[in-house]
Amino acid sequence: MEPGGRRERRWRQLQGPRQEAAEYYRDHRVPQRMEEALNALFPLRPADLYGELANYFSKFSKAPVICKLVGRKVIDGVGQPTLEVEIYCTVKNYEKRICSAVMSFHSQIPENALPETNEADEKERNDSVNTAVEWVSDSLNTMLRDLKPTDQCKVDEMLGEYFTKQAEFKKEIEKQEEAAAEVTLALTSCTPSATALPGGKKAAKPGRKVSAAERMIPPAEPVESVLCGSLAIGATSLAIAKAGATISRIPLYLHIALLKHGQDLPKEMTLPLPMVTLLNCEKIPPAKLKLMKEVMLIPPVQLSLKQGIERVLDIQKEMTRLLESPGKVQSSPQLADSKKGKAHNTGKKAPVKGKYEILTGMFKSPDEMVDMYVELINKFPFIIALIDPLRKEDRQQWNNICCALGSKCYLIAEDAATCISKLKSDQKINIPTCSGVVLKYINQTKVSDLIELTGLVDGQRHITILGSPDGESSDDSLVDLAVGLGARFIKLGGLSRGERVTKYNRLLAIEEELAKNRTLREANLAFIAFDEESQPEKQLSDVLPPPTQDSLPPQLSQLPENSTLT
Structure with a gap:
């Protein structure tokens, strides 16, 4: 003790x-x-x-990989069904929702289509969206699992292979259906005389009864069919690109620029100039003007994008005031929110007896159309671009108008460049001689397709315009794509409606970010002088005229804003 x-x-x-x-x-x-x-x-x-x-x-942990894709049916800016794709990745052993992307459905409706055709188009849209949801949540979900979202080329390659298999499967079914229909027709035919008369009549009507003078414009090319469910390909590719940017912790436009330039980020980037719709000519009663569908403004290159947008807004307000009827307020034409896809159903540039209808009841031949445009540009030199001044099938006149006006304004092909995947893969596709093309991210288009095609166009000294598709959504990824791809212009519509204003706001935000980082390069415009001997049937890859003008004409630099007609 x-x-x-x-x-x-x-x-x-x-x-x-x-x-x-x-x-x-x-x-x-x-x-x-x-x-x-x-x-x-x-x-x-x-x-x-x-x-x-x-x-x-x-940094030493396992890189994030795709663990789940979810397809969802949503509503676009005009109340039509479309597809949204959500991307989930495994990040540090946890499943995490990374991002989503919305894809716009697009189909080419023939000119002057009947109401039945429009109803069939709406049914086709619903079927396509439902099929796309199944593809994303089932097949693509299994196929892309465990891939890195930053591996865009690998993902797009697999998406392209899947689309090709689905397209071949559809063709095989159509062949079987045609064979079955022929067998049924052979079995139901009764007497030779009963079938000979109708057959003879049908053969006689398509027989060319029109004169040679009336065949001034080639017939319209067949409408490109859209594979049911194809928008699953484009939406998934875009969603993967957004996921790759999120995982890399960089903006989408920088991610796209790295993909285009082989992971070498450009020291400076140029913002695309916006083509802002000022007037929708189809909304002006009594709608007699058939020559133009839209009048658009392009802010001057000397101004910042923010200053240019503010100036366009001032002009838009003044135009609204001038167009309002006395005593009552009407919605201004440039703010019209009708479905843009319906614009293709009008009579704009439709041939009647081989001629163009420029006003109700007033027709001009293709040669007269070229002369009219030359006079128009000479009288109004502030017009710096014409979009689809002629039908895409009228290639001879495209060649003529480019030779006449190529050094004074841009001649842009929009209708001829709708299907990006076909432009990229089909070496025989005919593109009219032009200064540049309007590309739209629709259906089975993949991010890699846009990168490849814009690289091709850049190498040809042509200009690229990224256009907003019909039935657009509030997804502002189109702006990042345009900036990352280095597009010269972006076509978003008027300064109205949430889904459009969202994109304009995104463009302003990118301008502020690039200016803050001192990586913003001033835009420039250079028109193309075409060789008079250039052939109209050459491919887009064959038309390589170098620009001969480094700046705008003197009269353009003195004007407050630039314009374009379509």
Whole structure:
């Protein structure tokens, strides 16, 4: 017991000094001084330090991979069904929703389509969206699992192979149906005389009874069919690109630029100039003008994008005031929110007896159309672009108008460049001679397709315009695509409606970011002088006229804004 008693007595002897020391440290706030000293040596607080350590060690963790794709049926800007694709990735062993993308459905409706055709188009849209949802949630979900979202080329390659198989499967079914229909027709045919008369009549009507003078414009090319469910391909490709940008912690436009330039980021980037719709000529009663569908404004390159948008808004407000009827307020033509897809059903540039109808009841031959455009540009030199001034089938006149006006304005083909995948794959496709093309991200288009095709167009000294598709959504990815791809213009419509204004706001935000990083390069315009001997039937890849003008004509630089007609 003695040893234990000594320890207890010694403990009691030490309690006094310990208590005094504790009171001394507390009174003199030594802990606070120690904390201040530590903060001076290590500026990061413990939580920040842990965060830095976590970020450091996360570099050695497994890269995020795709774990799930979800397809969903949503509503676009005009109340039509379309597709949304959500991407989930495994990040540090946890499933996490990364992003989503919305794809617009697009189909080419023939000119002057009947109401029955429009109803069939709506049914086709619903079927296509439902099929796309199944593709994404089932086949594509299984196929792309465990792939890295940053491997865009690999993903797009697999998406392209899947689409090709589905297209071949559809063709095989159609062949079987045609064979079955022929067998049924052969079995149901009764007497040869009964079938000979109708057959003879049908053969006689298509027989070309029109004179040679009336065949001034080639017939319309067949409408490109859209594979049911094809928008699953484009939506998934875009969603993967957005996921890759999110995982890499960079904006989508930088991610696209890296993909286009082989992971070499350009030192400077140019913003596309917006083509802002000012007037929708189809909305002006009594709609006698058949020549133009839209009048658009392009802000001057000397102004910042923000300044240009503000100027366009001022012009838009003044135009609205001038177009309002006295005594009542009407919705302005440029703010019309009708379905843009219906615009293709009008009589705009439709041939009647081989001629173009420019006003109700007033027709001009293709040669007269070229002369009229030349006179128009000479009288109004501030018009710097004409979009689809002629029908895409009228290639001889496209060649003539490019030779006449190529050095004074841009001659842009939009209708001829709708199907990007066909432009890329079909070497025999006929594109009229032009200054550039309007590309739209629709249906089975993949991000890699846009990158490849814009690279081809850039190499030919042509210009690329990214256009907003029919039935657009509030997804603003189109703006990032245009910036990353280096498009010269972007065609978004008027400064109205949420899904459009969202894109304009995104464009302004990118301008602010590039200006802050000092990577914003001023845009420039250079028209193309075409060789008079250039052939209209050459492919887009064969028409390589170098630009001969480095700046706008003097009269253009003096005007407050530039314009374009379509």
